[in-house]
Amino acid sequence: MYWLITLMTLGIVGIIATGVVMEIKPAAINRRWFKPTIGLNLLLFIVGQATLLFFGVQEVMAAPAVAESSGEISIGLGLGIIGMGIPTALSTVGAGIAVGPIGAASLAVLAEKPEIFGRTLIYLGLAEGIAIYGLVMSILLLDKL
Incomplete structure (x- = not known):
């Protein structure tokens, strides 16, 4: 589970770092690789989120039942x-x-x-x-x- 959270965190950090670089030096950005990189970071985050949701639901469903009271x-x-x-x-x-x-x-x-x-x-x-x-x-x- 921790590797998924790390993967999602790295995706978010990558998007934030790209935004900071664009704000500081917008002329230094190579536009050819910029859009695919942002798309890859976003896709990485979405896949990590879906996987975390899937494994999290599986883990909760496998937990033993507790008394409702x-x-x-x-x-x-x-x-x-x-x-x-x-x-x-x-x-x-x-x-x-x-x-x-x-x-x-x-x-x-x-x-x-x-x-x-x-x-x-x-x-x-x-x-x-x-x-x-x-x-x-x-x-x-x-x-x-």
Whole structure:
């Protein structure tokens, strides 16, 4: 298991190091090998993550059963808790994707017409509402758990 975690860590460190090198000396980057290297690091991370998930699930399933009254979380409850957090995670990512361009456009418009500040806030609020909907769904799912 530790070799998988090391493999994933090296993939992440490689991507971070490439980003730092690009930020410091962007002209020194050889573009011919750059994209395949980043793709290889990303593929390495994804394969390591999938393998870790596969071996981790196998190890948990092979563990001896414990009494339910001991207060530990079962596999079903753990997966339910993860599934409960997914709507919040995905809606927050969606809201971030929506708020970015809307915020940039709002600032550009406010530089020319400051009197439409309220309208731009409404658009930003509508985009941010996506995250609130995901949070409400997670709270409703928490009640079912």
